[in-house]
Amino acid sequence: MEQLIMQPRIYAFDTCREFASAFDLGREDLVLTNRFLYEPHFSQLGLEVHTIYQEAYGTGEPSDVMVESIxxxxxxxxxYRRxxxxxxxxxxxxxxxMAVxxxxxxxxxxxxxxxxxxxxxxxxxxxxTCGTGSEMTNISVMNRTRMGTKMGLVSEAMYAGSAVLIPELLQGLPFGVFAASSIDALxxxxxxxxxxxxxxxxxxxSYRAIEMIIQGYQAIVEAGPESRQSLLGTFLTASNYAGIAFGTAGCGTVHAMAYPLGGQYHVAHGESNYAVFTGVMKAYMERSPGGELQHLNSVLAELLQCGRDEVYERLEELLNHILPKKRLREYGVQPQDLGAFARSVMENQQRLLKNSLIPVSAELIESIYRSLY
Ligand SMILES: [Fe+2]
Incomplete structure (x- = not known):
């Protein structure tokens, strides 16, 4: 069994200037980014790179049409070489x-x-952002507009050669984006x-990332939202650790159940994960409380200073300080959506469900959605 896939080399720099110099950025490079990131951090470096601002091609999730125009x-x-x-x-x-x-x-x-x-x-x-961990994986999820569905493009050739962590780039991240992306990493x-x-x-x-994120949240709850600025490097590293872990081990039922909510009601990825997260964990607790879940619960109990049987209530309390959790109905979800969501998960998300702690059925998924409604 494959133990750990770690394809990109990982680099960290304090500043964009140090990165630009170490990577010798120049005229053979095509920088794909957003203007709000490039102008404050790279413009003054006078680089000879080609630059494309993604937002000029539309907002929201990436699509085939967007990529073809770019x-x-x-x-x-x-x-361009790189x-x-x-x-x-x-x-x-x-x-x-674009790399392929x-x-x-x-x-x-x-x-x-x-x-x-x-x-x-x-x-x-x-x-x-401090969430996707996508710098470590070889999948690109895109909306295939001609087919009317979201699909992952996957290939060994899509791994980055280098993943670079520069906490300076996260300084302007609004608190809501910080919150949703770091919960995604958790x-x-x-x-x-x-x-x-x-x-x-x-x-x-996985466990080191859990520890870093929860302790980071505890520090932010204690010292206020602005205190996150000194923790951006920690959150970025934790997100990368989580990316390394799920790059090999995969994500499971939480991600699978978040997709219909994100797709139909346009809830941001991290937030839609949070909306279903503790519901899935409680269902796991009822059905498979031993094994790895028991270990996870004791790690969480230690971090949250509580009993093992109440870790998900305490975790939800902590997370609610960072991103208040909403019921599904607050996103506009209708009661009749729940069955359709469950069927959609069973039909379209087997890639993720194979990583579930326990086998899940459409009935179980629907009952979890109901508990969160
Ligand atoms: Fe995610």
């Missing part, structure tokens, strides 16, 4: 697809050629720890 424009600005992705999940997902594509390529052809895609460009990924850490595909190596990263 590829076309990238082809017109001149040859792609430098600086941004959140959308920028990173687009860049992964050439200008003029149609995304449908890439999906058809999966998983035997070839790397066309070197890829450097710099995450600017869910990655918990789900990968409980996955049947977890190994002693992935658990090292």
């Amino acid at each position: 590829l076309k424009d990238a082809g017109e600005i001149g040859p 792609i430098i992705a600086i941004g959140g999940g959308t920028v990173i997902d687009i860049a992964k697809a 594509a050439e200008p003029g390529d149609c995304l449908d052809d890439l999906y058809d050629a999966m998983p035997n895609l070839e790397r066309r460009h070197e890829l450097v990924i710099i995450p600017t 869910v990655h850490a918990v789900e990968s720890a409980l996955s049947p595909h977890a190994t002693p190596y992935t658990r090292l990263f």
Whole structure:
């Protein structure tokens, strides 16, 4: 059994200037980013790189149309050897697809050629939220507009050569984005720890990430939201650890159940995960309280200074200080959606459900949604 996949080399720099110099950024580089990130951090460095601002191609989740338009424009600005992705999940997902594509390529052809895609460009990924962990994985989730569905493009060739952590880039992250993305990282850490595909190596990263994130939240609750500024490096590292863990062990039922809520009611990824997180954990507790869950609960009990039987109530209390949890109905979800959501999870999310702590059925999923309604 494969124990740990860690493809990108991992780098950390205090500043963007140090990164630009160490990576010798220049005219053979195409930087895919957002203006609000590039201007304050890179403009004054006077780099000769080509720059594409992702927001010029639409907001929201990445799509085939968006990637094809960016590829076309990238082809017109001149040859580029390396792609430098600086941004959140959308920028990173687009860049992964661009690493295996050439200008003029149609995304449908890439999906058809999966998983035997070839790397066309070197890829450097710099995450600017503390959540996705996507810099460590080889999957890009995109909306296939011509098919009307979201699908993962996956290939060995889509791993970045380098993942670079620069806490300076997170300084402007609004508290809400910080909260939702770091809760996503916590869910990655918990789900990968409980996955049947977890190994002693992935658990090292999962449990360390859980500890760093919970202790970070406790410090923020104690000292106020602005105190997060001194913890950005810790959260960025924890998110990367969680990315390493789920890159091998996978995410499970929480992510699977969050997708319909995110897709239909446009709830941000981290927030939609949080909306279902403790509901899934409580269902696990009722059905499989031993084994790895018992270990996780004792780790949480120690961190939260409470009994093992009340860890999810205490955890929810702590998380509510960071991101107040809403009931599903507060997002506009209708009672009749719950059954449809459950069917959609069973039909479309088997990739994630195979990493569930316990086998789940449509009935169980629907009952968890009801408990959260
Ligand atoms: Fe996630």
